Amino acid sequence: MSQWAPVELTKSYLLLNHGPVTLVSSADGRRRNVMAASWAIPLDFDPPKVAVVIDSRSFTRELIEASGEFVLSIPTRAMAGQVLAVGSASGRDGDKFARLGIATRPASRVGAPLIEGCVGWLECKVLPEAGPQQRYDLFLAEVVAAWADPRVFNNGRWTFADERDRTIHYIAGGNFFVTGDDFVVKPD
């Protein structure tokens, strides 16, 4: 089971800043879904916002448009198989959570679930920006709550003690990069 600690909202962009793949979960009160998304970025620090691309044909899109809410969860290397699997099936064909053995827990501020096994979570409410949404499948949202596994992200810093906890970056065709070592550059 994941460990959970609240992340200060103004530091929540750090969960996404290095460009990891995300899982987008959604729910409309009756049905729920989860998909993978690489095309997600922070959009602002305070209040924190995000932008994420959600294909117009996806079941996730239907649930997000109905609820105005979603959660971005940050998966680990240990979860790469699930990330690929949720990106390869449609939730219209049956609940992916049950089929793929993906556990969840309730979010604090939105109806969409948090994905167990991840190391960071951003609870998001969609901003009313119909233009980019309709023309480019681009959803802008405010982050209303954030959580992280304190073994991995603590006080605004990532520390990957276990290789299996590292975040991952999607390439294509089932290929990923693992997030590599960190290093610091001193200003001149």
Place this chain on the structure above:
Amino acid sequence: MSQWAPVELTKSYLLLNHGPVTLVSSADGRRRNVMAASWAIPLDFDPPKVAVVIDSRSFTRELIEASGEFVLSIPTRAMAGQVLAVGSASGRDGDKFARLGIATRPASRVGAPLIEGCVGWLECKVLPEAGPQQRYDLFLAEVVAAWADPRVFNNGRWTFADERDRTIHYIAGGNFFVTGDDFVVKPD
């Protein structure tokens, strides 16, 4: 000096898909600038588009609004010092290229320069989406040409033979992650 080969436009999203930090270069015919941006994602495959956040107070913003064009260059670990430096100074205080020893070469379809030493380049023309631009500093653009160093990105695949050529991901405060090893997941 960098090596350069054209990248098929429909594969150009792969330069950005894993979430590396980017350098945004711009020019208005008289002045030019370069800044760092982590908040950049692909927005579509064909025709390829990108979304990038450009702060409203930046000199880059002024040049992009004047020209309707920019280039995203993908820097390497060897360039992390320059990435931090261009993100820490304003081009209003004098040409950053000269000051920081950053070499360029002309782009093929836009006026903004390509940054030498990088391993991927996306030449972009801004789409007329004033709403997200004014309200969220979010620029949507079409990729009109793309290039990569064929030693590092060839036929749609990244291969980092030299550790110094690896792409990088920005965290905060001068801290980066290097892009780690790649791995493949087979679908069930």
